[in-house]
Amino acid sequence: MPRRELQAPGVPQDSTARQRIIGAAREHFFAHGFHGVTMDDLAEEMGMSKKTIYAHFPSKTALLEAMLLEKFHCVEEDLNAITSECSDDFATGLHRLVACVQQHADEIRPPFVREIQREAPDLFKLVHARWREVIQRSFSKLLGEGRRQGLIRKDIPVHLIIEILLGAVEAIVNPPRLAELELSVKSGITAIISVILEGALTPEGRMKL
Numbered sequence: 001m002p003r004r005e006l007q008a009p010g011v012p013q014d015s016t017a018r019q020r021i022i023g024a025a026r027e028h029f030f031a032h033g034f035h036g037v038t039m040d041d042l043a044e045e046m047g048m049s050k051k052t053i054y055a056h057f058p059s060k061t062a063l064l065e066a067m068l069l070e071k072f073h074c075v076e077e078d079l080n081a082i083t084s085e086c087s088d089d090f091a092t093g094l095h096r097l098v099a100c101v102q103q104h105a106d107e108i109r110p111p112f113v114r115e116i117q118r119e120a121p122d123l124f125k126l127v128h129a130r131w132r133e134v135i136q137r138s139f140s141k142l143l144g145e146g147r148r149q150g151l152i153r154k155d156i157p158v159h160l161i162i163e164i165l166l167g168a169v170e171a172i173v174n175p176p177r178l179a180e181l182e183l184s185v186k187s188g189i190t191a192i193i194s195v196i197l198e199g200a201l202t203p204e205g206r207m208k209l
Contacts, residue, residue, distance in 0.1 A: 098193055
């Protein structure tokens with residue numbers, strides 16, 4: 001079976017109305033959960049008819065998928081810009097990369113993650129896979145540069161550091177564990193990155209950071 005990708009519905013990407021709808025959905029879905037917001041709520045918020053929303057998105061689920069696609073596009077653009085701009089400055093790049101991940105994670109509230117995992121498991125898996133790809137690509141570039149500069153330990157392969165990082169995120173950043181540990185998505189990711197990446201630094205790297 002061919003791999004399914006997150007795809008936006010076939011409406012022009014440059015549509016101002018479409019982008020307004022996605023922006024409102026992103027703000028409200030992440031803050032209040034998928035079921036905590038109705039299409040009526042979004043229409044009233046934007047001073048737009050519900051008919052206009054449905055002209056761009058045939059269903060609330062279609063809007064959800066388009067919103068997630070837009071979110072990951074923003075994440076990828078931000079992380080790619082950091083790794084390009086800081087390609088030869090590991091310390092600055094790492095600080096900026098971690099801050100960027102924290103900022104994007106802070107937007108996502110536990111009710112949203114919980115609902116998507118429970119009620120849209122296929123979409124949750126797609127989001128999970130996309131997140132892994134983004135983190136793996138961005139941190140691999142930066143850690144490779146850190147190793148070249150002697151700031152990342154050479155006794156641990158970069159790909160293993162990334163796998164440990166991703167494994168910890170998967171084990172902790174899920175609704176039941178977050179609730180049990182009384183963590184937000186942001187605080188969970190921050191703690192994991194701090195512990196694992198600090199352990200991967202050489203003494204010189206710790207002094208620089």
